[in-house]
Amino acid sequence: MANPTASMLVIGDEILSGRTRDANMHYLAGELTNHGIDLHEVRIVSDDAEAIKSAVLALSSAYDHVFTSGGIGPTHDDITADCIASAFEVHLDVRADARALLAEHYERSGKELNAARLRMARIPDGAVLIDNPVSIAPGFTLKNVHVMAGVPSVFQAMVASVLAGLTGGDPLxxxxxxxxxxxxxxxxxxxxxxxxxxxxxxxxxxxxxxxxxxxxxxxxxxxxxxxxxxxxxxxxxxxx
Amino acid sequence: MANPTASMLVIGDEILSGRTRDANMHYLAGELTNHGIDLHEVRIVSDDAEAIKSAVLALSSAYDHVFTSGGIGPTHDDITADCIASAFEVHLDVRADARALLAEHYERSGKELNAARLRMARIPDGAVLIDNPVSIAPGFTLKNVHVMAGVPSVFQAMVASVLAGLTGGDPLxxxxxxxxxxxxxxxxxxxxxxxxxxxxxxxxxxxxxxxxxxxxxxxxxxxxxxxxxxxxxxxxxxxx
CATH class of the missing domain: 3.30.70.600 (Ribosomal protein S10)
Structure with a gap:
């Protein structure tokens, strides 16, 4: 049986401007190879809603899995969740399960769960949360798209969470x-x-x-x- | 006036399998930023003819420039020139100007210009050669697509050759x-x-x-x- 196929979407102006050298793609490529999932294509797009939406839809229909990195923090340029929800025409709002995770975390650390941080609890309807043991704010899986953070330590932890639940093929x-x-x-x-x-x-x-x-x-x-x-x-x- | 737009296509199984960490994208991103050309999208595909052709056509029609890296050496997995020619429906064969460059280089170095090496003189009709001061075998520009080598030292030299001839906008x-x-x-x-x-x-x-x-x-x-x-x-x- 052929191995499952995968693609990756890296979201971030900082990669395209040359400021940051992407590390997540190389990490994911190695992990997928070990897990028997064949990475066929990677796309890197800027923090632009139309670019993100069309890339997600194209990759989601072409491959078994799409892994995204970047754009799920609390600031105005973090628009990935909005784009994924909009691409699949699914409602997006603060969800109780994600809000509870953040509320507990910020109470423990004595920080305020303000409006900006609450943005990170906005999860599309029907999505399954991806565990983030590093900084708590979760990623999510909607259909065959796994939406993860861009910060490498968080990305790596989320990849581990996702791969634990996926059936791979023969390692390459x-x-x-x-x-x-x-x-x-x-x-x-x-x-x-x-x-x-x-x-x-x-x-x-x-x-x-x-x-x-x-x-x-x-x-x-x-x-x-x-x-x-x-x-x-x-x-x-x-x-x- | 808005800056010219650009995209990049990285071709190579070795990136997608996690064996090699791409260096060319980060390099090109920095050079384009300095040159006032806005890099909007990068795609990485495997050594697969259909994947290369459809990515080249999509990027070529969406952006002012496409920069490719990889797949122009002498071995069987070097299929980029074939794919570009086929995508644009242009004839591809050993071209006299490219052959002359290689013939002189291999004569000087005492190596045989055999069939495999001659593959590197196969240039699509209408393409302009890109100078390669490092290892001589040229890249080429066909329409708005600049086809360059994957070896970083060669890629960097070819980027310099190409950018010298392009009009940029305001540096970012x-x-x-x-x-x-x-x-x-x-x-x-x-x-x-x-x-x-x-x-x-x-x-x-x-x-x-x-x-x-x-x-x-x-x-x-x-x-x-x-x-x-x-x-x-x-x-x-x-x-x-």
Missing amino acids: LSQTLRVLKGEGDIAAPLSALAEKYKDLSIGCYPFQDNGVYGANVVVRGTNGSHIEQALTELAVELQI | LSQTLRVLKGEGDIAAPLSALAEKYKDLSIGCYPFQDNGVYGANVVVRGTNGSHIEQALTELAVELQI
């Missing part, structure tokens, strides 16, 4: 062969190998490292012994 | 105010500020750093004195 395995030859010299045997092992994905990534040129050949797939076999054949062919 | 300026208050405590004044300065984009990015909580307020825009003024007002309002 990979092995790398470091070859001290130019890509152009190994392209033909690699192409033949890809032709022979159609269940494996064979990538070739050139490097130059202090004057040493070569390529890392990465063989990926869910069948570990096929990967072994393919790499052994390649090493023999390249006389490594 | 930004200033940051570090506030040692919770996002929820400053959300109302920030919202009022965003309402007042509609030409500025005001973002709020919470941090927690060894038990110190706060937020970086980033004000962006092309009018430096407006940014000054907005931040000064905010500092007074927050009594910083």
